[in-house]
Amino acid sequence: MKICQRKIARESVFCGSLILVNAKHRLREEREPELSAVRDSRLKMRMQTVAAQALTALIAASERAAWQEEKNRERIVCVSGYRSREEQAGIFARSLAENGQVFTETYVAYPGCSEHETGLAMDLGKEQKEIDFICPEFPRDGMFGVFRRLAPEYGFVERYPAGREEQTGIGAEPWHFRYVGTPHAQIMAERGMVLEEYVRWIRQYELSDNPFLYCAGGKTAAIGYLRVSDRGENVYIAVPGNGTVSISGDNIDGVIVTVEAGER
Numbered sequence: 001m002k003i004c005q006r007k008i009a010r011e012s013v014f015c016g017s018l019i020l021v022n023a024k025h026r027l028r029e030e031r032e033p034e035l036s037a038v039r040d041s042r043l044k045m046r047m048q049t050v051a052a053q054a055l056t057a058l059i060a061a062s063e064r065a066a067w068q069e070e071k072n073r074e075r076i077v078c079v080s081g082y083r084s085r086e087e088q089a090g091i092f093a094r095s096l097a098e099n100g101q102v103f104t105e106t107y108v109a110y111p112g113c114s115e116h117e118t119g120l121a122m123d124l125g126k127e128q129k130e131i132d133f134i135c136p137e138f139p140r141d142g143m144f145g146v147f148r149r150l151a152p153e154y155g156f157v158e159r160y161p162a163g164r165e166e167q168t169g170i171g172a173e174p175w176h177f178r179y180v181g182t183p184h185a186q187i188m189a190e191r192g193m194v195l196e197e198y199v200r201w202i203r204q205y206e207l208s209d210n211p212f213l214y215c216a217g218g219k220t221a222a223i224g225y226l227r228v229s230d231r232g233e234n235v236y237i238a239v240p241g242n243g244t245v246s247i248s249g250d251n252i253d254g255v256i257v258t259v260e261a262g263e264r
């Protein structure tokens with residue numbers, strides 16, 4: 001066990017793969033993230049590099065698994081990934097003109113409140129001739145079912161499930177996937193929590209006193225919340241010999257620190 005000292009600046013609250021971005025919590029980070037294209041059959045849509053790599057691997061694993069089970073050779077395509085503030089504003093305005101206010105406010109986030117501006121979200125569709133850009137078809141069966149089953153292992157969650165509109169404030173979007181990283185995606189999936197609930201729930205597990213312990217697949221992670229004041233925080237984190245530390249803001253008032261032990 002080694003003790004690792006970290007200075008956590010106030011700005012850390014507003015970036016990282018666990019940030020909560022919705023109508024109540026606007027995206028504060030204004031710089032364009034480091035982006036990469038996801039490798040699908042079209043190679044056009046970009047996400048934050050870490051998420052793009054994870055999604056590329058997840059799509060490949062789903063296609064491999066589904067095709068081995070001799071299901072038909074369907075393909076997943078990335079329909080919409082990173083959007084700048086201007087692009088989100090354009091989509092919102094166009095949808096308002098074409099689809100009206102009720103539809104637009106249900107399915108399109110206000111500029112500054114869209115997860116697509118973080119580079120951590122991707123709308124996925126089934127490859128077919130005509131793809132609906134705002135509400136693409138992404139089924140639950142066949143290879144799409146395999147994708148959904150494997151997603152948490154790769155750090156992805158279905159962000160706006162049906163029946164959870166009261167929490168998320170967004171209509172059910174079975175096509176919208178969000179990268180939150182592991183093991184957070186697995187914990188959320190196992191406990192049936194959406195991101196609004198997860199960032200609220202994890203606050204009870206303070207980093208220094210009682211981190212949440214999660215064990216899966218021979219790996220152990222300790223997850224703890226830390227409130228970050230305007231001056232920033234100076235923390236000491238206990239890390240096992242070959243372990244790793246990752247820190248993400250919650251986009252509210254603190255950070256979530258994840259310490260993962262290496263494989264035994």
Ligand SMILES: [Zn+2]
Nearest residue numbers: 121122123176
């Ligand atoms: Zn989306």
